Amino acid sequence: MDISIVVPLYNEDESLPELTSWIAKVMAENNFSYEILFVDDGSTDSSWSVIEDLKTQFDAVKGIKFRRNYGKSAALNVAFEAAQGDVVITMDADLQDSPDEIPELFRRIKEEKLDIISGWKKKRYDPITKTIPTKLFNAATRKMSGIKLNDFNCGLKAYRHDVVKTIEVYGEMHRYIPVIAKWAGFKKIGEQVVEHRARKYGVTKFGLSRFVNGFLDLLSIFFVGKFGKRPMHFFGSLGVFSFLLGTFMALWLIGEKLYHIAMLIPYKRDVTEQPLFYISLVAIILGSQLFLTGFVAELVTRNAPERNAYLIEKEIT
Structure with missing residues (x-):
């Protein structure tokens, strides 16, 4: 037809x-x-x-x-x-x-x-x-x-x-x-x-x-x-980036406070009083969740029955 x-x-x-x-x-x-x-x-x-x-x-x-x-x-x-x-x-x-x-x-x-x-x-x-x-x-x-x-x-x-x-x-x-x-x-x-x-x-x-x-x-x-066949590449990448960014911001705040203490410079406010501290905390938690989401999605994908289903156009035997 x-x-x-x-x-x-x-x-x-x-x-x-x-x-x-x-x-x-x-x-x-x-x-x-x-x-x-x-x-x-x-x-x-x-x-x-x-x-x-x-x-x-x-x-x-x-x-x-x-x-x-x-x-x-x-x-x-x-x-x-x-x-x-x-x-x-x-x-x-x-x-x-x-x-x-x-x-x-x-x-x-x-x-x-x-x-x-x-x-x-x-x-x-x-x-x-x-x-x-x-x-x-x-x-x-x-x-x-x-x-x-x-x-x-x-x-x-x-x-x-x-x-x-x-x-x-x-x-x-x-x-x-x-x-x-x-x-x-x-x-x-x-x-x-x-x-x-x-x-x-x-x-x-x-x-x-x-x-x-x-x-x-x-x-x-x-x-x-x-x-679809590699969800960890998406969620894991975002998770690692968010986690590292949050960790960097937290270390920056801690380092700044230690510097003021070492140099005997008055520190006007505590670390936990700064908005950047909470932003870094959220970034760390979000990064961990994204990484775990990617890990779970990878486990689901690897156990799916069609995980190795690929479209073959031609074959010679």
């Missing part, structure tokens, strides 16, 4: 027939073998009934329905496990992503040997309350990940089959799939300017809370990807 088209959705019953017909038209024009995998993320409208009706009209339609709303990341993760195509293309169900982009995405994955192509909605029709936070997150993600993409959160993406079968998407991490893939060893990541269409039906399902969750998920990806 050439292409698996993955469409996560939540309360999008109005747009599904038009989207399916559009996809089928593009696939027929390019003679692609394909499947359309709808994942109903616990919709409360008639979305699932529409998918069942579409199945009677289009053999390529497949569907998965969650009992409740789990989120886009869960929908993508389940769909990635089920996808069978050589190239997997994700797109939103609200008709803001154009199926006409699919042939070029497929061609570039195949001809340029890319692992991922992320869409870039250069001209957007979103309100300013959505575009400004998105730009800030894109800038922060570029800085932390080193991946030069303009639009990490674009729902229209293309993946090589191996990528979706290797990565795991959870929480709110669907917007950081290129980062997850990079940490998994897939570094051939491209970008393509795609059309962003105005929403035709319904309303957006995302609120401002997603940006807070997105930032926390970015920190999680960065930490797990870099220190």
Whole structure:
């Protein structure tokens, strides 16, 4: 099979027939073998009934329905496990992503040997309350990940089959799939300017809370990807630095008092009366706790069943 088209959705019953017909038209024009995998993320409208009706009209339609709303990341993760195509293309169900982009995405994955192509909605029709936070997150993600993409959160993406079968998407991490893939060893990541269409039906399902969750998920990806198998390097380094800094400040205060005593210089206040003493005490305690946290995390990591699970790309025997 050439292409698996993955469409996560939540309360999008109005747009599904038009989207399916559009996809089928593009696939027929390019003679692609394909499947359309709808994942109903616990919709409360008639979305699932529409998918069942579409199945009677289009053999390529497949569907998965969650009992409740789990989120886009869960929908993508389940769909990635089920996808069978050589190239997997994700797109939103609200008709803001154009199926006409699919042939070029497929061609570039195949001809340029890319692992991922992320869409870039250069001209957007979103309100300013959505575009400004998105730009800030894109800038922060570029800085932390080193991946030069303009639009990490674009729902229209293309993946090589191996990528979706290797990565795991959870929480709110669907917007950081290129980062997850990079940490998994897939570094051939491209970008393509795609059309962003105005929403035709319904309303957006995302609120401002997603940006807070997105930032926390970015920190999680960065930490797990870099220190997941060696937590002592992170916690231990911070702990040793904090402990040594606190010890230095404490010794400085003690040395200063001893100097005044030795030189018979009046010492105006006791060591424990100085703010620096308490700062040094906190730094020593915090450093000890961080070091112990790293030690415990290292023990947990070394006893985890997947501690020696590494991704092997090729092997000759």
